[in-house]
Every structure is written in C-alpha cells, then in structure tokens.
Amino acid sequence: MSAVLELTGFVLTLGGWVVIGATLKNSYWKVSTVHGSVITSSSLYENLWHSCAEDSIGISNCRAFDTLLALPAYIQACRALMITSLILGMCGTLLTLLGLKCTQLGSNSENAKSKIAMLGGMVFILAGLSSMVAISWYAERITAQFFDSFYGGTKYELGYALYLGWAGSLLSILGGIFLTCSACKEKHRDYKYAATRQGKDARIYIKQSETVTSAKDYV
Structure with missing residues (x-):
C-alpha cells in the first residue's frame, strides 16, 4: 500500500x-478588464516578464520589461519565488527517483530509500508553497488595484495562468504530503517489525532458559 501511495505522490508532484x-x-497572468472601459476593441495582458497588447483581429504586440530595477518589488519577488519553486521541484524529482522502491537507483536499503523519499516529499512541499505565495501575492495586487477607486492606471482581472498556477501548487503540495506519509508509514512498519522480532527472540530466550532450568532440577 505504501508503494502505491509513494508512486501516486510522485506522479502528482x-x-x-x-x-x-x-x-x-x-x-x-492578468488581463485588462472591460468593466467601466469605453475602448473594448483591444486588450492588454501581462506576466512577470512582458506586457502585450492585442487588437480586435487577434494581432499581438509584446514588449519585454526593460530593466529589473525599475520593476515593482512584488514582481521581482514573484519572479524569485517562481524560479525557486522550479529549482526545488527539479531537486525533489531527483531525490524522489532515488527514493522510489520500484527503482534500482541509489541505495538498496529500504530504510535509506524511505528517508530519501521523505526528503523529496518535503522539498516538493516547499516548492508548492513557494509558487503558491508568488501567485497569491500577484493576485492580491491585481484585486487591490481593481477595487481601488483612486487608482488611475489600467485595471486588470485575474488571468487563467493564475488558476493554472494554483492547481500546480496544490498538486505539488499534495504529492509531497503523499510521499512523506508513505515514507513515515514504511518507517513505522519497520519499527513494528523490529519490535515484534525483538519480542519473539526474547520469548525464545526465556523458553530456552526455562528448559535448561527444568533439566537442572531433574538432574
């Protein structure tokens, strides 16, 4: 059962x-709103790297953000969090591949593989939380500007990329939890087996001691 949980967690992550x-x-990531706008023949949309404009016939023109230092602080932070999430995800993938019981990579010890899989699951949880914070922060800025009546710039709505990012973050977190739980379950089974084995050996020793004592009394 733990192997199934582990494989499911890896697929999700x-x-x-x-x-x-x-x-x-x-x-x-964000799309210009038509609410309260007079001009609806063109639309604007942005992500963390560039801003684009699309006319009524579907022709788009994009412009990359010129300089990093001129960007708002939250965009710089979101960039760093998203890149960190991808790097952590790559590290988590490598660790999980080494820790999967169905692979021959890395150590052949079940205990060592469980620890590596648990570490990979924790890394994936951190990756999901990192991207979740970045996307939620970006969405909060969009909604704050949208409902601010004193904001004079272009107002935007949440783009579908944010919903995609939330889904990916949840998958990463959920898969990491599955990996961690499968490793904990395997470790608990090993401890239980060791305790059972120790108790069985103790009973055998006591029985052998009683047999020797009985033999001495008979003599």
Missing part, C-alpha cells in the same frame, strides 16, 4: 512541477 513551469511561461 511531477505533474504539479510541469504545470508550475507552464504557468511561469504563460503570458496571461
């Missing part, structure tokens, strides 16, 4: 990592 990578590349 791997899928979450891929979705988070697709989110970072996606251009539709």
Whole structure:
C-alpha cells in the first residue's frame, strides 16, 4: 500500500512541477478588464516578464520589461519565488527517483530509500508553497488595484495562468504530503517489525532458559 501511495505522490508532484513551469511561461497572468472601459476593441495582458497588447483581429504586440530595477518589488519577488519553486521541484524529482522502491537507483536499503523519499516529499512541499505565495501575492495586487477607486492606471482581472498556477501548487503540495506519509508509514512498519522480532527472540530466550532450568532440577 505504501508503494502505491509513494508512486501516486510522485506522479502528482511531477505533474504539479510541469504545470508550475507552464504557468511561469504563460503570458496571461492578468488581463485588462472591460468593466467601466469605453475602448473594448483591444486588450492588454501581462506576466512577470512582458506586457502585450492585442487588437480586435487577434494581432499581438509584446514588449519585454526593460530593466529589473525599475520593476515593482512584488514582481521581482514573484519572479524569485517562481524560479525557486522550479529549482526545488527539479531537486525533489531527483531525490524522489532515488527514493522510489520500484527503482534500482541509489541505495538498496529500504530504510535509506524511505528517508530519501521523505526528503523529496518535503522539498516538493516547499516548492508548492513557494509558487503558491508568488501567485497569491500577484493576485492580491491585481484585486487591490481593481477595487481601488483612486487608482488611475489600467485595471486588470485575474488571468487563467493564475488558476493554472494554483492547481500546480496544490498538486505539488499534495504529492509531497503523499510521499512523506508513505515514507513515515514504511518507517513505522519497520519499527513494528523490529519490535515484534525483538519480542519473539526474547520469548525464545526465556523458553530456552526455562528448559535448561527444568533439566537442572531433574538432574
């Protein structure tokens, strides 16, 4: 059962990592709203790297952000968190591959593999939390500007890339929890087996001692 839980966790985390990578590349993190706007023939959309404009016939023109230092602090922080999430996801994938019981990579010890799989699960949880914080922070800024009546710039709505990122973060966190639980379950089974084995050996020793004592009394 723990092997099934472990394999399920790995599939979820791997899928979450891929979705988070697709989110970072996606251009539709925020889309200009038509609410209260007079001009609806064109739309604006942005992500962490560039801003684009699309006209009514579907032709887009994108402009990359010129300099890092001129960007708002929250965009710089979101960039760092998303890249950190991808790096952690890559490390978690390598660790989990080494810790899977169905692979011959790394150590052949079941206890060592369980520890490596648990470490991989924790790394994936951190990766999911990192991307979750970045996406939620970005979404909070969009909603704050949208409902601010004194904000004079272009107002945006949440793009579908944010929902994609939330889904990827949840998959990564859930898969990491599965991996950690499977490793804990395997470790608990090993401890229980060791305790049972120790108790059985103790009973055998006591029985042998009683047999020797009985033999001495008979003599």
